[in-house]
Amino acid sequence: MSQHAVVLDAHLQSEAPQALGKTTVSLPLGQAREQRTAWLLSLPAVLLIVLFLIGPIIAIVLLSFTDWQLGMSSYNWIGLANYIQLSEDEAFLAALKNTLFYVALVLPGSVFGGLAIAVLIEARPSGVGLYRTLFFLPVMGTLIAMSIVWEYILQPDFGLLNMMLAELGIEGRNWLNDKDSVMYVLAGIGIWHQLGYNMVLFMSGLLAIPAQLYEAADMDGVPHGWSRFRLITWPMLGPVTLFVVVITAIKAFQVFDTVEVLTRGGPGKNSEVLLHLMYVEGFQFFRTSYAAAITVIFLFIVLLITLLKTRFMEKKVHYS
């Protein structure tokens, strides 16, 4: 799901750097032996990291500067040619634009939605467990299977949505086949899938706010409702919010499953997104080096979000 999430977690863990330096094993193994044991224990992990992570990352960057395609026995270095071609490729530009549009909808939708639901749930004790269970359910449901259910709900003739709209006297449309609605529908499913996850993070953030702050606000005569939210809850949720924003942005950039199953980027290129285009170029047309260039751009954006967050984190938001 979100391995990157953890990176951020790493930055949150202020104790991590200290822990690196300390040793208090009071019965040491003997230095040479300890060295040997430690490396022996880490060896499988190190080998697999090189084989499956570091090696491939280097390979993908190098590939993007070549003209190699799957099955070719030789290749040429072509510098930035793949990237220049990308900048003129309508499919790529559409994918970039659609992905950004998708993020621009899913990010506020699932962050503010998750926050609103979390605040509303935690406002009173009744039904907390039940509501949390229900809102978290879409996170658990296999997205691929649920995409197929959504496709059936969105089906123009006998789908549930259009039938419900018809009851209200509104004419439905062919949601997934209409260039004006397709990205909104995909983003809606994205929000549906992500909101519960954000809600859970916000709920634990809310529980961590010291009750004394609210008591102090009561004594100072801060009215309930919006003022209290603006003066206490929102600032205290700062770090959690930033964290949720970054995770959601990274996940939204990775949108693939729903697009592959529901639209394959269509109609036309109206729902083409970065990862889907990469998949099509790399694994259907086998234009490997071109797909590698798309991957590098995707990777660059994801890393940029993570780094921006780290800088922002260091500078601004801190409780203590």
Place this chain on the structure above:
Amino acid sequence: MKPFSVFDILRHLILASTACVFILPFIWMVLTSLKPESEIFLNQIQLLPDTFAAVENYHAAFTKTPLLQFMVNGLIVTVAIFLSQVAVAVPAAYALSKLQFKGKHVLFLVILACLMIPPQAVSIPWYLLMYKLGWLNSYEGLIAPFSISVFGIFLMRQFFNSVPDDLISAARLDGFSEFAIIWRIMVPTALPALIAFGIFSIVAHWNDYFWPLIIANSQEIYTPSLGVVAFRSDEAGDSYGPLMAAATVIVAPLVIAYLFAQKRFIEGISMSGMK
């Protein structure tokens, strides 16, 4: 100053109606899986079926495609991935947490950096590697790239840090080998962390679509996600009853497990987020 109960009512009203929308796809999926074709293509909303066709639909789901095989494949792949992740990550996490060695700091930084790599970004080199190893379209191909979880190393290291060093010293005095210390002392103490990681890992790979789609191309090794898509394509979208039955079967294991152990699941899934 107590706020009025109007807020209480409003709160339940908003939450309950929004929650209904959120679980609607699940409800609609299950209800459709119980209906005969004639009622599905009826052009009006009908919640409950007039005649139950559950047996026919679920029977079709299991016989028209090897659904059971997909489920077994899902089980094999997720369990194998989890076990290899544990076997690789736990010793490394122990070394990083409790032993002193040259390069420890660098190794930890490398692990932190690798946490940032999204798996899709390395899928092309993985594919080439699997090709070289002859593991395209095989269980090995589905499992091997995920045998290393830097997240697992990171997480277990954090938990091992809180295990007192005295415990390890005492074990060494008692003649425990380092291997025995890891599996008989560290792992049992960090069991809650391991369970949370297990849930995270199994859910992620049961639901994964991107990598199986690339690596698997014959139905014998299809995972549940690939299976349900194959079902849809084979049936050309005109047998929604069996299709929804298949979707229900594939979604059910995780959802049922989640309903029975919510706390652990929410902890496991959101663990990647917060501490």
